[in-house]
Amino acid sequence: MTNATAEKPLHSVSVAGIVVREDGRVLAIRRADNGAWEPPGGILERDERPEEGVLREVAEETGIAVEVEQLTGVYKNLTLGVIALVFRCRPVGGVEQLSEESTAVRWLTPGEAEDAMKEVFAVRVADALDGEAPHVRSHDGVRLLAA
16 A cells, blocks of 8 residues: 555545435425535434434434435545435424524425436435435536446
């Protein structure tokens, strides 16, 4: 191993929930830090199982309690070294509320989510809804990269 390789930081792992209501709408937040629409999620804590992290992140950012149904995708941001584990979830309680991390919480149709979100987040919604999970994709933070 070269020094350059040894000095690179470890990857971080994030989790996100594609929360789907019975009417097919998906839960989205407008992030406080950059104004972008995204599925709720965040960095997985060291002592958390991925499913626990999804429950925590969705509740913290939206006020909605969820049940995890299935891993739907693994996404790597090659620019930042972040690996995101994305799960389809269903709401089981709570009421939409804002947090320090969200300036809006909305239930969007899949089409609205595709229009509102950057490609790398819209694809996570589409992947969660297509029933062919799990997907494995890489991106540069904005665009998907060819396999």
